[in-house]
Amino acid sequence: MQTIRHDKPRRTQQSWCMETVDVKLPFELLRAANLEQSTLAEEAARLLALEPYREDQVSLGRAAELSRTPVAAFMDFAAKHGVPPLRYSSEDLEEERQTADRLKV
Secondary structure: OEEEOOOOOEEOOOOEEOOOOOEEEOHHHHHHOOOOHHHHHHHHHHHHHHHHHHOOOOOHHHHHHHOOOOHHHHHHHHHHOOOOOOOOOHHHHHHHHHHHHHHHO
């Protein structure tokens, strides 16, 4: 079993630390998922943050923050997992088109 260790929330000089939990995972799961022990905590955090982002429960910035990943790196991670890092509805695209048309005048 693999343990993921995290910290309690507290204010440091650099930033806020979030409350965290320890999780035990079977080593066979790491092998099956092709994950390295040395990067497991970071990878697990990104995978866990990806689902609420995919479901529009959190913003891109919040998902990156929750996984302690720079936004640009989280965007790449999301794209590699089939989740568009930037989302525009058809209404957003139409508004952008109209704005672009106005600016051309």
